[in-house]
Amino acid sequence: MRRPGQQAPRSDAEIAALFRAGDESAAAEAEAKYGAMLRRTAYGILRDEGASAECVNDLWLRMYRDPPEPPDGTEGRRSIAPYLLTALRRLALNRWRVEHAQKRAADAHSQSLDELAEIIGTQRSAEDEFLQKELSRLINEFLRGLSKKDRLAFICRYYESLGLEETGARLGVTKSAVYKMLERQKKQLKELLERNGFEV
Secondary structure, eight states: OOOTTOOOOOOHHHHHHHHHHTOTHHHHHHHHHHHHHHHHHHHHHHOOHHHHHHHHHHHHHHHHHSOOOOOOSSTTOSOSHHHHHHHHHHHHHHHHHHHTTTOOOOOHHHHHHHHHHHHHOSOOOGGGHHHHHHHHHHHHHHHHTSOHHHHHHHHHHHTSOOOHHHHHHHHTSOHHHHHHHHHHHHHHHHHHHHHTTOOO
């Protein structure tokens, strides 16, 4: 509940506009709304609280150079969270790759990347920008069509990079059940992408 005289939280459209205007308060507003979620996501990749916090700070700086589009209220664009999560994951993955260039152990994170790479691939270039946006749109569409538990499993595994056991613990199911859920989801996602012209 908001206290008397306390300013209402900014909407995502307002936060996006602040970033586009170069307003210094944009980062603080976005941090208050999404900081905790973003640090959890970065930690799922880096397993280091300090590095995760640095990635989120780097994200706010990047948002001034490449700000999110203001949400227009249409389906799938009511929040800037997907944009922030995608940019944050790129920062964290780049940092992870640098730190592990000499020791790519087959841990839960690299395994989850390999699993998704089988479906969506890893190549990206400037001319692929449109396809990248279309891919993001389709993945968001796919997630919206999942049940709450299936969606949480996908996010835990592929956004937070949790292992199968950790994901199962979060969902209250067995490791085997998580594996079956994810295999089914990968098949469904593959079919969706193929129907929309992606070669997978």
